[in-house]
Structures are given as C-alpha cells and as structure tokens.
Amino acid sequence: MRRTGPGISLAAVVCFGQAAAAAEIGDAERGEALFEQCSGCHQVGPDAVNRIGPVLNNVFGRPAASVEGFRYSTAFERAGAKGLEWHIDTLSAFLENPKAIVPRSRMSFRGIADPQERADLIAYLRTFSASPRDIPEADPTAPPTDHDVDPEILAIPGDAEYGAYLSSECTTCHQAEGGDEGIPSIVYWPEEDFVVAMHAYKSKAREHPVMNMIAGRLNDEEIAALAAYFAAPED
Amino acid sequence: MTLDRRTFLGTAAVATLAAPMVRAQGKPKVVVIGGGAGGATAARYIAKDSDGAIDVTLVEPTRKYYTCFFSNLYIGGFRDLASIGHTYGTLASDYGINVVHDWAVGVDRDAMTVTLTGGDTLPYDKLILSPGIDFVDGAVPGWDITAQNAMPHAYKAGSQSELLKAQVEAMPEGGLYAMVAPPNPYRCPPGPYERISMVAHVLKQTNPSAKILIVDPKQSFSKQALFEEGWQKHYGGMVERIGPDFGGANVSVNPDEMTVDIDGAVEKVDVCNVIPAMKAGRIAELAGVTDGNWAPVNASDMSTKADPDVYVLGDASAQGDMPKSGFSANSQAKVCANAVRGALTGSRVFPAKYANTCWSLIDENDGVKVGATYEATPDKIAKVDGFISQTGEDADLRKATYEESVGWYAGITADMFG
Structure with missing residues (x-):
C-alpha cells in the first residue's frame, strides 16, 4: 500500500482521500501559471537546479526528502524516512496544507485551498516526471481509488x-x-x-x-x- | 443544621403530594445536580435532543466553573486560569436549560423532589446526580477541610489551584514541596503525577535546587513508567517518591507546623499538597444512593442500584472499570441522556458505549495518553480494549499528543457548555 506516510502527520490530516477525490484531472497549462507562486524557491525543467527548495523534476513516485545534494529540514527527513512518497494524493494533501503534512518544515507556503488549482499544479508537475506520462488515467495522475473497502x-x-x-x-x-x-x-x-x-x-x-x-x-x-x-x- | 434540614424535608414531602398530578399535565422534568463534565453534558444532550419536550434544570453552585482537567497546566504556566473557566450562559440561552446557581441539600426520593439551600424544592421525574468528589474525613490524620489554605488539595479547580500555584512560586530557594497522594480509587488517576510534573517544570526554571517529595500509599500508579522516564529526563534528581514499602501509607500532617510525618520521620516542608482519599459528592450520600464511598450504578444506563429514577454520573459513581475522569463522565452522560430521553419521551434508546482517554503533560510539548473502550455487562462497565503511550517515543509524537490534548480540551468543553 503506497499511501503510507509519517504516521502522525498523515493521521492528523484525516481528509486525505477527500482532498484527492475532489480534484479532477488537472490542466497542465493552468498549472504552469500557478507554478509561478512556487518558482521563487523551486525549479523544474532540463536546466533546473536546487535553490531554496529542491528541484521538482521526477517528483512523482519519489520518497520525500530524497533529492541528492539538497539540505532538507529535519522534519522532511523524518517524513521521508517514515515512508512519505509523492503521488497525486500525497501531493494534493501536502499542497492543501503543507504544515499539516510536514509540521515544522522550512517551506513557508500557506497552501492552496481550491482542489482544482491543486490538480492543475500537480498536472503541470506531472509533465516533468518520468513515464508513463500522458496517460491521464494511469497512476500517478488519476485520483486514487485504491482503498480496499468492499x-x-x-x-x-x-x-x-x-x-x-x-x-x-x-x-x-x-x-x-x-x-x-x-x-x-x-x-x-x-x-x-x-x-x-x-x-x-x-x-x-x-x-x-x-x-x-x-x-x-x-x-x-x-x-x-x-x-x-x-x-x-x-x- | 442537619436536623433542621431533615425536618424541613419532611414537611416538604407533605406539601408536594399534589405534585405528580401537576407533572402529568406538564412536560416531564429532569433535574441535574452538578455542572461538570457529567452534569453539564447530560443537561445539554437531553435539552438539545428533546427539542423542548423535556424541562431540564441544572443545579450548580458556582457561576464560573473551572475544569479540574487542565488545572495542572495552569499550575505549570501553560494555561491561564481564565482559559479553564466556563459559564452556563449558552446552556441557558441556546438550550433552554433552567440553570440554578444554588446548592442541592436534600433529595426526597418518595416525593421525587430536590431541596435547595434557599428552601426551594424542585420536582423531578428523573434525577441525575453528578456531584464529583468530596474528601473522606480523617483520611490524612492532621488534615481536614479547614486546613486547605495551609495545605491545599487543589483537587477542585479554581481558588485552590491559584493558592497552590502561588505557594509553589513563593517557595524559598532549595525548598521542599511535598504531595500526599491519594489511595485508589480517586478522581483522575494520572492527575497527581501530572501535577508533580508541572510543579517540577515551574521549579526547574525558578528554583532549580528545590526538591519534590511524593508520599504515596499506592504500590504503583497510572502511566508510572512514562512519568518516571519523563521526570528523569526533564527534572533529573528533583522528584523523590516514597511508596508504601517505605512508609508512604503511614502519613500524618501538621498544618500549623508545616510538617509531614512519614512513618515516624518528621519532615519540614514549604508546600504541602494534601490529596486525601475521596468519596462521592455529598448530595449522593444525602440522596441515599451510595454504598460505602460511592454510588453503585447499572452499566446499561447509569441509573443507581438504589433507585431507577436516580442516575449518578462520573466520579461519584461506582460503575466498574472506567477511571474517574472528565472524559469518562462526559461519555457516561451521553449514554444516560439517551436513556432518560427514551424513558420520558419514547425516543429510540441505543446500546451503551463508553470510552475514555486521559492525556497528561510531563513537560513542555511532552504529552502522553492512555485510553480504553468499555461496554455494559450485567455486573459492571467492563473494559474492552485499550492503549497507552510508550516510553522512548520521539519528540514529534509527544508534541502531537500534547496538541491533541489541547484539541480535546476545546472539544469536550464545547460538548459540555455548548
């Protein structure tokens, strides 16, 4: 089950499934415009380097705090060590309220309340991750339905x-x-x-x-x- | 005084003979005595869920109620006193509860009336007693309630908490704080030890050479491993506990001399926090529903063994496995409210479910918890399942546990007072 993460932080955000389920598949073009609010700290694309925040290429499927050469906060390192991975659901929950998922990280961003905006931004980030790209329904772009409730x-x-x-x-x-x-x-x-x-x-x-x-x-x-x-x- | 009251009760019973007829015509009446975690919750749920079909009166002497839970955090400087004080305005205005600030001094179970200090009598169809605790006379030789200013118990929150905090802050450099801990069963099992933690937290900052001595009649206590680990970690060497093997059960005090006699060894102390053995709040005894120190109740609905129309909630009840805590009282109140409403209005009655969780703070951002679920059996409320924080947990988890307790405080007080 990939949706495991730092026990307490994820447990604190009980509305995980809800956050992701509310988001339709995003529009990468709108996401590009939204990324401007991230670009003060984060870079994407072929020439991207770590700045205040780590490079966001290939973020999908990556454990938290795993970009080489970037100095993470203790909070992020702990989250990564406990198994937090970046997928559509975790990214959406994190972007909604970063401090709730990784308390005391250095990332100062208050979050994006609108699920559609989060989905758009995630769709944009998705274009900088490895294949299977451009298959909208494939994990990790599709909203999760992987609970095992009958x-x-x-x-x-x-x-x-x-x-x-x-x-x-x-x-x-x-x-x-x-x-x-x-x-x-x-x-x-x-x-x-x-x-x-x-x-x-x-x-x-x-x-x-x-x-x-x-x-x-x-x-x-x-x-x-x-x-x-x-x-x-x-x- | 007591004789007068009994005499008065006798006449009151005669005077209210006509009352059942009046009652039959009007709305059913519930009287709740005690506005804490049990009583306020029961009154609110009955009023809220019956939508005005039941006349609810809440009798509580104080206009401002200070919760015992989190009063240790006030002593430790983590809360101000105002933040643990609550009034009954919302229960009156939003829920239509008739809030009476008076002492209930008698219950006539034949006439089904409650007498107040002012002489008024309140008729009831169902009576819910949630009076909390009183202290057992003579439990700690040398201490009685008149000594509570010299040697505070601070086990009913408010002015006693203020007094104890002031005494701790006024301790001479390198002074000695003593606690006489209570025997089981008592209100809030981890409470005395959370208090030790909070006093140590204050002294570590303001008076680090001071010492803390616990004189304890019990072999072991709630969350013991967690507290002892925390005391060692945060307050190494400051806290010493004398258990029963070393005379902790053989203690007397002298409030004039400020001394504690532990199995013949006399200690001069600067602060002495005496938490005596406890019993049900006095009105339970006056109502004749106690057996020994507590009021036995049926696990299915919290009605007393003595009288199906009288219920006892929270600390005052003898119900089985649940600890005497605000959380427990709140949980019991909801089961009771559902049963009382069903009996009076025919609304659906659901099976009893009980739960408890107790959070304790050991030092800043070092919170721990213990909890369990319970079910009603024919004999008692019986424990089903439980958990406890572990020693050696990391700082983030302990901080999250503390933050959770802050959320719980907001939740339960909203659940009690609206």
Missing part, C-alpha cells in the same frame, strides 16, 4: 439517527461545530470518504491509537450510521 460495505445505508447517538462519542474530541485545533474536523464529509477513513482506522491501515480503538469496535452498520450523520449533522 463496495457492499460502502453501499450500506446509514441510520442517521443512530449515527447522531454514536456521534456523541466523537464529539468528546472532535468539535461538532467543525473546529480543528489539534484534532481534525469531521463534519460535512462525503459519506464514502468517511466510511473509507473509518475502515482504515478499524483495520489499522491508518495508525492512531485513539482512532484505532474507537473505530475498532464499530461494526459496518455503525460506521455507515456515523457517515450518514456527519454528512449532514444537525445543529
């Missing part, structure tokens, strides 16, 4: 009223209003993303001791109920 589980209709009761266990930590200070927001998620995330915690594919414990005892119907509730929580 479609039958995803199809279970959620009992939102039961979910409302079960949600009270979540709101001891995750704020019902959606604040994300230290603990991520879990409200207004698409149901499928919620179900996928909870099953990832249940199976411990995604590691976090509290979430592994909480999700571990929820059955498929209860996860569906929670997803139904949190997709449109009442006031």
Whole structure:
C-alpha cells in the first residue's frame, strides 16, 4: 500500500482521500501559471537546479526528502524516512496544507485551498516526471481509488439517527461545530470518504491509537450510521 | 443544621403530594445536580435532543466553573486560569436549560423532589446526580477541610489551584514541596503525577535546587513508567517518591507546623499538597444512593442500584472499570441522556458505549495518553480494549499528543457548555 506516510502527520490530516477525490484531472497549462507562486524557491525543467527548495523534476513516485545534494529540514527527513512518497494524493494533501503534512518544515507556503488549482499544479508537475506520462488515467495522475473497502460495505445505508447517538462519542474530541485545533474536523464529509477513513482506522491501515480503538469496535452498520450523520449533522 | 434540614424535608414531602398530578399535565422534568463534565453534558444532550419536550434544570453552585482537567497546566504556566473557566450562559440561552446557581441539600426520593439551600424544592421525574468528589474525613490524620489554605488539595479547580500555584512560586530557594497522594480509587488517576510534573517544570526554571517529595500509599500508579522516564529526563534528581514499602501509607500532617510525618520521620516542608482519599459528592450520600464511598450504578444506563429514577454520573459513581475522569463522565452522560430521553419521551434508546482517554503533560510539548473502550455487562462497565503511550517515543509524537490534548480540551468543553 503506497499511501503510507509519517504516521502522525498523515493521521492528523484525516481528509486525505477527500482532498484527492475532489480534484479532477488537472490542466497542465493552468498549472504552469500557478507554478509561478512556487518558482521563487523551486525549479523544474532540463536546466533546473536546487535553490531554496529542491528541484521538482521526477517528483512523482519519489520518497520525500530524497533529492541528492539538497539540505532538507529535519522534519522532511523524518517524513521521508517514515515512508512519505509523492503521488497525486500525497501531493494534493501536502499542497492543501503543507504544515499539516510536514509540521515544522522550512517551506513557508500557506497552501492552496481550491482542489482544482491543486490538480492543475500537480498536472503541470506531472509533465516533468518520468513515464508513463500522458496517460491521464494511469497512476500517478488519476485520483486514487485504491482503498480496499468492499463496495457492499460502502453501499450500506446509514441510520442517521443512530449515527447522531454514536456521534456523541466523537464529539468528546472532535468539535461538532467543525473546529480543528489539534484534532481534525469531521463534519460535512462525503459519506464514502468517511466510511473509507473509518475502515482504515478499524483495520489499522491508518495508525492512531485513539482512532484505532474507537473505530475498532464499530461494526459496518455503525460506521455507515456515523457517515450518514456527519454528512449532514444537525445543529 | 442537619436536623433542621431533615425536618424541613419532611414537611416538604407533605406539601408536594399534589405534585405528580401537576407533572402529568406538564412536560416531564429532569433535574441535574452538578455542572461538570457529567452534569453539564447530560443537561445539554437531553435539552438539545428533546427539542423542548423535556424541562431540564441544572443545579450548580458556582457561576464560573473551572475544569479540574487542565488545572495542572495552569499550575505549570501553560494555561491561564481564565482559559479553564466556563459559564452556563449558552446552556441557558441556546438550550433552554433552567440553570440554578444554588446548592442541592436534600433529595426526597418518595416525593421525587430536590431541596435547595434557599428552601426551594424542585420536582423531578428523573434525577441525575453528578456531584464529583468530596474528601473522606480523617483520611490524612492532621488534615481536614479547614486546613486547605495551609495545605491545599487543589483537587477542585479554581481558588485552590491559584493558592497552590502561588505557594509553589513563593517557595524559598532549595525548598521542599511535598504531595500526599491519594489511595485508589480517586478522581483522575494520572492527575497527581501530572501535577508533580508541572510543579517540577515551574521549579526547574525558578528554583532549580528545590526538591519534590511524593508520599504515596499506592504500590504503583497510572502511566508510572512514562512519568518516571519523563521526570528523569526533564527534572533529573528533583522528584523523590516514597511508596508504601517505605512508609508512604503511614502519613500524618501538621498544618500549623508545616510538617509531614512519614512513618515516624518528621519532615519540614514549604508546600504541602494534601490529596486525601475521596468519596462521592455529598448530595449522593444525602440522596441515599451510595454504598460505602460511592454510588453503585447499572452499566446499561447509569441509573443507581438504589433507585431507577436516580442516575449518578462520573466520579461519584461506582460503575466498574472506567477511571474517574472528565472524559469518562462526559461519555457516561451521553449514554444516560439517551436513556432518560427514551424513558420520558419514547425516543429510540441505543446500546451503551463508553470510552475514555486521559492525556497528561510531563513537560513542555511532552504529552502522553492512555485510553480504553468499555461496554455494559450485567455486573459492571467492563473494559474492552485499550492503549497507552510508550516510553522512548520521539519528540514529534509527544508534541502531537500534547496538541491533541489541547484539541480535546476545546472539544469536550464545547460538548459540555455548548
């Protein structure tokens, strides 16, 4: 499973799948224009050299912090050592909020909120990575669908009223209003993303001791109920 | 005083004989006593989920409630006192809860009324007691509640926390801070040891030659390996603990002389934090639902063994395996709220699910946690699964754990107070 990364940082960003799923396949031309905001630090293309930030050629499939000759922050080196690799999903999540994925890195960039802009930028970067290029549906350009949750589980209709009761266990930590200070927001998620995330915690594919414990005892119907509730929580 | 109260209760019972008829015509009434993690949460969930179909009254003496959780972080300088203080305005204005700032001094379970200090009686259909803890009289010879200014417990947050913090900051150079730790079971199992960490954090900066002595009647304590590793790492040599094998269970204090007698050896101390043995808050005993120090409850809905219409939440309850923590009380409150609402309005009642996590701070950005899930069995609330932070974790993980605890504080207080 390639979507493994630095345990804590990735666990902190629970909306991984959501971020990537929202992005359509990007437009490299629009991405080129967007890259201007990166070019103060990063270079791409045949003559690119490391500057304030590392060269971004061949970034797809590359472990984080692996460009030779570039002095990475400790935070990035740790992320790389723990298995963070650059693919469409990790890049999208990172570009959305760099500090959430690699806290205390030296990269000072506040992030790109718009999923389409991220997709465009990633499509542009994709043109500087090795083949299979120009095959839009091939990994790594396609949005990920590589979770292993059974479609039958995803199809279970959620009992939102039961979910409302079960949600009270979540709101001891995750704020019902959606604040994300230290603990991520879990409200207004698409149901499928919620179900996928909870099953990832249940199976411990995604590691976090509290979430592994909480999700571990929820059955498929209860996860569906929670997803139904949190997709449109009442006031 | 007690006699007067009983006499009064007797007459009150007669006076409210007509009450059930009134009740039958009006909305069902829930009275919640105690506005902490159990009571505030229960009141809010019942009011929120019943959409006005249930009349909810919350009785809490203080207008501003200081959470016990994170009060150690105040002592350590990581939070200011205002940041752990909460008021009940939102519960009243947004949830329609009738918040009464008074002491409940009596419960008449036959008449189904609660008496307040002011003499008012509140009728109830369901009564939820979440009174927290009181101290067992005579638990530490030489200490009683009148000695709490000389030797603070700081185990109910607010002015006691301020006092203890001020005393730590005023310690003479190289002085001695002593803690008399409580026997099991007590509120917040890691609490005394997180407090030691926070006091050490303050002293390391302002008074590094000072010493900390823990006098402990217990062989072992919550997160012991994590705390001991942290104390060695951050505060090497400052903290000493005397367990029961060395007389830690045989302790008395003299608040006038500021001395602690440990198995016959008298120590002069500069600060003495006495955390005595605990029992359920007094109203649980007055309601007649306690057995010994605590109130036994049914695991399925937190109703008491003594009375199906009286529920006890949080620290005051004897429920089984859950630790006495704010998280536990909050978890129990939601199960209870669902059951109470179902009983009064016929709404759906779902099976009980309980969970707890306790975060502790050892030093700046060095957070640890322990947690477990629980289920209702016929006998008790029984532990299902759990986890604990490991020794030797890297600094980033510990920092993330601390940040998570800050997020949890924001989450649970929003869940309690709206």
